[in-house]
Amino acid sequence: MPVVKAVPCPVCGSLCDDIELTIENGKIVKVKNGCAMCESKFLSHNSEHRILKPLIKRNGKLIEASFEEAAKKAAEILADANYPILYGWSSTNCEATRVGLELAEEIGGVIDNTAVICHGPSILSVQQVGIPSCTLGQIRHRADLVIYWGSNPWSSHPRHIERYTTFSEGRFQRSTWKRYLLKVKASIVRKKIESALRRVFFKKKPSTPRIGGLPPSMLREGRKLVVVDVRKTKSAEIADYFIQVEPCKDYELLQALRALIRDEEIDVDKVAGVPVENLEEVADLMIKCNFGILFFGVGLTMSEGKMRNIDAALSLVRDLNTRTKFAIMPMRGHFNVTGANTVFTWQTGYPYAVDFSLGYPRYNPGETSIMDILLNKESDATLVVASDPAANFPQKAVEHLVKNPLIVIDPHMNVTAQMADVIFPSAFVGIEESGTAYRMDHVPLPLKKVVNPPRDVLSDEEILRKILSEVRKLKEKKLVEVA
Amino acid sequence: MELLIRNGFVYDPINSINGEKMDIAIRDGKFVQKVNEFSARKIDASGMIVMPGGVDIHCHIAGSEVNTGRLLRPEDHFKDFERKTLKTRSGVGRSIPSTFTTGYRYARMGYTTIMNPSMAPLEAKHTHEELNDTPMVDKATYPLLGDWWFVLEYLKDGAIEECARYVAWMMTTTKGYAIKIVNPGGLEAWGSGRNVSCIDDQVPYFGITPREILRGLCKVNKLLNLPHTIHVHTNNLGKPGNYLTALDTMKCVEDLSSEGKPAIHITHCQFCAFKGSNWRSLTSGAEEIAKYVNNHSHVTLDMGQVIFTDTTTMTADGPFQYTLYELTGNKWVNHDVETETSSGIVPFRYRRKSYVNAIQWSIGLELALLIEDPWKIFMTTDHPNGGPFVYYPKIIAWLMSRKAREATVQKINQRARSRSLLPSIDRELSFYEIAIMTRAGQAKALGLVNKGHLSVGADADVAIYNINPETTDPSTKYRTIRKTFRNAAYTIKNGKIAAKNGEILEHVKGATMWLDVQVSDPIKVTEGMKRRFREYWTVEYENYPVTENYLEISHPIAVKADV
Amino acid sequence: MISLHPQKEFVFPIIAEGINPDVFQDKNRGEIEELEIWEGNKQKKLGELFKVKETGTEPQQEDIAIVIYGDLSRVRRIGAWMKGGEITINGNVGMHLGEEMEGGKITVHGSVGGWAGSMMKGGIIEIHGNASHYLGAAYRGSSQGMNGGRIIVHGNVGYEAGAYMRKGLMKIYGSVGQFAGFRMHNGTIYIQKDCEGRVGACMKNGKIVVAGFLESVLPTFTIESIRKKVKIGEDDVAEGPFYRFLGDLTENGNGKLYVLKEENPHLSTYERLL
Numbered sequence A: 001m002p003v004v005k006a007v008p009c010p011v012c013g014s015l016c017d018d019i020e021l022t023i024e025n026g027k028i029v030k031v032k033n034g035c036a037m038c039e040s041k042f043l044s045h046n047s048e049h050r051i052l053k054p055l056i057k058r059n060g061k062l063i064e065a066s067f068e069e070a071a072k073k074a075a076e077i078l079a080d081a082n083y084p085i086l087y088g089w090s091s092t093n094c095e096a097t098r099v100g101l102e103l104a105e106e107i108g109g110v111i112d113n114t115a116v117i118c119h120g121p122s123i124l125s126v127q128q129v130g131i132p133s134c135t136l137g138q139i140r141h142r143a144d145l146v147i148y149w150g151s152n153p154w155s156s157h158p159r160h161i162e163r164y165t166t167f168s169e170g171r172f173q174r175s176t177w178k179r180y181l182l183k184v185k186a187s188i189v190r191k192k193i194e195s196a197l198r199r200v201f202f203k204k205k206p207s208t209p210r211i212g213g214l215p216p217s218m219l220r221e222g223r224k225l226v227v228v229d230v231r232k233t234k235s236a237e238i239a240d241y242f243i244q245v246e247p248c249k250d251y252e253l254l255q256a257l258r259a260l261i262r263d264e265e266i267d268v269d270k271v272a273g274v275p276v277e278n279l280e281e282v283a284d285l286m287i288k289c290n291f292g293i294l295f296f297g298v299g300l301t302m303s304e305g306k307m308r309n310i311d312a313a314l315s316l317v318r319d320l321n322t323r324t325k326f327a328i329m330p331m332r333g334h335f336n337v338t339g340a341n342t343v344f345t346w347q348t349g350y351p352y353a354v355d356f357s358l359g360y361p362r363y364n365p366g367e368t369s370i371m372d373i374l375l376n377k378e379s380d381a382t383l384v385v386a387s388d389p390a391a392n393f394p395q396k397a398v399e400h401l402v403k404n405p406l407i408v409i410d411p412h413m414n415v416t417a418q419m420a421d422v423i424f425p426s427a428f429v430g431i432e433e434s435g436t437a438y439r440m441d442h443v444p445l446p447l448k449k450v451v452n453p454p455r456d457v458l459s460d461e462e463i464l465r466k467i468l469s470e471v472r473k474l475k476e477k478k479l480v481e482v483a
Numbered sequence B: 001m002e003l004l005i006r007n008g009f010v011y012d013p014i015n016s017i018n019g020e021k022m023d024i025a026i027r028d029g030k031f032v033q034k035v036n037e038f039s040a041r042k043i044d045a046s047g048m049i050v051m052p053g054g055v056d057i058h059c060h061i062a063g064s065e066v067n068t069g070r071l072l073r074p075e076d077h078f079k080d081f082e083r084k085t086l087k088t089r090s091g092v093g094r095s096i097p098s099t100f101t102t103g104y105r106y107a108r109m110g111y112t113t114i115m116n117p118s119m120a121p122l123e124a125k126h127t128h129e130e131l132n133d134t135p136m137v138d139k140a141t142y143p144l145l146g147d148w149w150f151v152l153e154y155l156k157d158g159a160i161e162e163c164a165r166y167v168a169w170m171m172t173t174t175k176g177y178a179i180k181i182v183n184p185g186g187l188e189a190w191g192s193g194r195n196v197s198c199i200d201d202q203v204p205y206f207g208i209t210p211r212e213i214l215r216g217l218c219k220v221n222k223l224l225n226l227p228h229t230i231h232v233h234t235n236n237l238g239k240p241g242n243y244l245t246a247l248d249t250m251k252c253v254e255d256l257s258s259e260g261k262p263a264i265h266i267t268h269c270q271f272c273a274f275k276g277s278n279w280r281s282l283t284s285g286a287e288e289i290a291k292y293v294n295n296h297s298h299v300t301l302d303m304g305q306v307i308f309t310d311t312t313t314m315t316a317d318g319p320f321q322y323t324l325y326e327l328t329g330n331k332w333v334n335h336d337v338e339t340e341t342s343s344g345i346v347p348f349r350y351r352r353k354s355y356v357n358a359i360q361w362s363i364g365l366e367l368a369l370l371i372e373d374p375w376k377i378f379m380t381t382d383h384p385n386g387g388p389f390v391y392y393p394k395i396i397a398w399l400m401s402r403k404a405r406e407a408t409v410q411k412i413n414q415r416a417r418s419r420s421l422l423p424s425i426d427r428e429l430s431f432y433e434i435a436i437m438t439r440a441g442q443a444k445a446l447g448l449v450n451k452g453h454l455s456v457g458a459d460a461d462v463a464i465y466n467i468n469p470e471t472t473d474p475s476t477k478y479r480t481i482r483k484t485f486r487n488a489a490y491t492i493k494n495g496k497i498a499a500k501n502g503e504i505l506e507h508v509k510g511a512t513m514w515l516d517v518q519v520s521d522p523i524k525v526t527e528g529m530k531r532r533f534r535e536y537w538t539v540e541y542e543n544y545p546v547t548e549n550y551l552e553i554s555h556p557i558a559v560k561a562d563v
Numbered sequence C: 001m002i003s004l005h006p007q008k009e010f011v012f013p014i015i016a017e018g019i020n021p022d023v024f025q026d027k028n029r030g031e032i033e034e035l036e037i038w039e040g041n042k043q044k045k046l047g048e049l050f051k052v053k054e055t056g057t058e059p060q061q062e063d064i065a066i067v068i069y070g071d072l073s074r075v076r077r078i079g080a081w082m083k084g085g086e087i088t089i090n091g092n093v094g095m096h097l098g099e100e101m102e103g104g105k106i107t108v109h110g111s112v113g114g115w116a117g118s119m120m121k122g123g124i125i126e127i128h129g130n131a132s133h134y135l136g137a138a139y140r141g142s143s144q145g146m147n148g149g150r151i152i153v154h155g156n157v158g159y160e161a162g163a164y165m166r167k168g169l170m171k172i173y174g175s176v177g178q179f180a181g182f183r184m185h186n187g188t189i190y191i192q193k194d195c196e197g198r199v200g201a202c203m204k205n206g207k208i209v210v211a212g213f214l215e216s217v218l219p220t221f222t223i224e225s226i227r228k229k230v231k232i233g234e235d236d237v238a239e240g241p242f243y244r245f246l247g248d249l250t251e252n253g254n255g256k257l258y259v260l261k262e263e264n265p266h267l268s269t270y271e272r273l274l
Ligand code: SF4
Pocket: A009, A010, A011, A012, A013, A014, A015, A016, A033, A034, A035, A036, A037, A038, A157, A158, A159, A160
């Protein structure tokens, strides 16, 4: 049986590229090295929700159509539109995004990617403050303090810790996996003792929770893992230290830390539910580490304060660099959302929410971003590529989205597709189609085509190219008519 | 297709043609002896200057760091945009234009070949994807190799040949063109927040000095017979007193040059020609550097001229960028790349009234004017570090006209004015010398055999400027010079008229040139190598190379190595 | 005087930089109707979207006055870069009203969209309704906010009012959202009613006065004193007493944040530090 090695996993922003797939009769039958998310994607991408033929809505019903017909129909919708939106792009390859940008420019539309609903605020703050960062290997080799803030990698990026951070083996920093195992063992033993004590003494909680002060594990040599979150997540459980922040108070906590690392005094005793003494210890820990890294997730970007939370986090890490070496990185979700931002930026100068309606790129999230346009009811057509906005946008936005002509390019019959007027089935990028994707730290990796797509199913790139050429034909025709 | 450029004043320094009136014939993208006078398309260039297309040896136009610079600065480009036309794509400009706009703007100035000087090997695919989207010019890019762990380790062990084989592998793997060295040793140190202080300082953990890295890679460069020399951004860049480091750097490879051929290129030399012990006592070290360069033949330089404007600085020199952040308090990006290099970005405004900036401005021009041989120093701004490339015409005017320099000197910081050497320099460059510094010399230093000249068989890249050298005195008419060089009358790329008087007539795609370095005993991909790979990087060996399909128009240049 | 009336109800964003007294100067009605304006991705003539009327018979005086009637909530960039003259809008108006304006006056009898008076350098904007987010703020990536002039809002304002402000006066008679005066360098912001919080975050200098309720002061501000009254702009005084905080410590800031004592008894705990 053929085994394909070094396959990048097209699921999350960790973009692990060491997956081994066993192929049998043109099907993936075994996945090695991947996490559960990865396995399920590779093994079940060919589920029953797969679309196999282009569909066009006629009299309220989706009817099978030829690719030719569907492309013509899509082109008509887009070429006529006054303010169309092209949305998605984070779960496809950079090649498709390149064509998407050309199409957006051709039709004078707005093009936006899913960053707008996850790390858009992070980008806006990077544009104000900058960002001291690095590739993930730097962290593996050097970081002795790893902080996850508003992010639960254990569930959202399952192999992140093992491949790149605390449990990975670097040149100058060792893995703390063993320490973790000991800790787990110890906690099992402790739990056993506790339950024994409970049985003997009929007490509910024999050990009182410790207040303040760092746990002994934080005083040890070697890399340390700190988690900051509003609730005790699985990642928090494996951490050496967990800081529970009051919901919506991240900004205050970050700012307080910023003041503390500048050796400023604080008037209040508690910030965001955390005693200032504890914060002082954390600040000290940050200053004293040799190489620190702060990863932040949507828990920080999408909680109250949004972009300004990130402003504070970026500023904190920047300020820390006067005392030691410190880096910061957003935990990007989709496997190629970074790539979408990257291609947008090199072609237009802007990473998302790019408006071509005046014939050149303009950018102002809050004005030219899809959510704002839909909520203001300004668009009159939408093309969605590899995304499912109808499933995760607010009701009001979805209402406007489906009120106007909607074109969907997706391998699956997702919620958005069910409401669409034209649907193109497409190949799974990273499984049935190659191309480039960018890992969360901007490292480009080549996606692999390991099996063939179903018959007649094309790639996003090919479909978009066809639509683009149909749009151009229509425009030429119009020019001739005018002349 | 045939094209005939008639009656222009031709400046082709590689062929020692200095303003002669002659015709240039082109067929199928190459210069030819002659074409059919009747059927060929004709360009009447009478009263105009004809030069080979411009060559830029050092400009940051593509890749991870450039693109992050773009992302960082919406406020820099939102007022400078280009609309889509029937022929061209839209984009934005100012200090870091989007890719299409970069190509168009170079083409308007008559440039046809540009070199992207800094590429982290791990992110090489990114650079090439952007180069694919940079039209109108042929291009190449230099991988950063001075702090690569493999290099540090092999050189530490004195294993020059082994090192050479790995560098050859890397050049081909990343589709690179030259060995780029930035703050050797300092970038690895920066990975843990440190730096090196001189060329004999030890790199933490690796027990090697910048001198050893420079000499080692210089030898490697020679063993591999690479067309360009090592391309060096010195240690201590941007620090007062660093002209000594620059001199040390040049001296340390003095004995490695053979037959008087260049062995090292010191890039954006202005940034490492600072004399003085602090910012207040800063003066120009251009005289000392020029003196050394005038007496030695193993060095070429480029200016890194400063322009008084708002721009974005970006280099692989992480510690330098951090210092710049501390100086300005502006937004700051740092991006360290595992096992290889680092980089940083800081927006910066060069002010006429700032003493330091005015001195920097002066240094760049002093270098260009005090170094006697124009084949040794080339015109750059280290775009966008010293200023955006669109300001090249301004620099040409300063170089050609004492008056133009005086006009600016009048407006700069007073203390800097009194210390500037410029008022004492009378030299005014000729069109011939400008042609050397902006194309012929650069092409020669790069070893680009088909660029920078108009010989039969060479690539038909031509710039025609609407100025009559017989009737225009650049010395007094410096404004005309500026205007003329801003928009070439014609830019011809691969024998096609790509731009005319500032209008892009055709969206021509350029090729990406790279070195196919052939060694007799290439690196073998053993399981051991793969394991080492996995230990050093976080990507698999198989996913590391830039395969040729990444290059839209691939132009490999075969190089036979001596190992 | 020139008056403009929308010809229809607008659906798509209208980019109307041309509606600007400087542009109308020396133009007759016909020429004004020919001005470029964008509706979605289509370039139109101003006359196609607006009925243009000349009222008053006097030959164009020095300062042109433009009066607009109707719902302009999708019309953006009116009065951007204007240097003089006057615009009066009777109705709601869209984003970027008076962006980067340098002089003249804009009066709105209605509410305005985001980025009104963003990066303005001079002149006056008076809004009788509400204003949305980023009032007088900077463009993305820029740290050059409002740099002169005055903005007066009689209603409520969204978040980040006066972000990156450098100079000038902002008077808000209603309440404001979060992050008012974010990273401001100088200038004055007066808020008569409630303030949602995080006011003055990262401010370096300047003055913010909150005369309504403020739930909490950022931990990176320290109490300095209690003041009887505080000066607002050149000719106005707000009566206190006010708690006076200094901050933001994170930026080594010397910004002054005044919070009215009477409305904020929960801040009295700070008094023990005085
Ligand atoms: S962590 Fe993410 S990229 Fe890695 S295998 Fe799991 S889903 Fe795939």
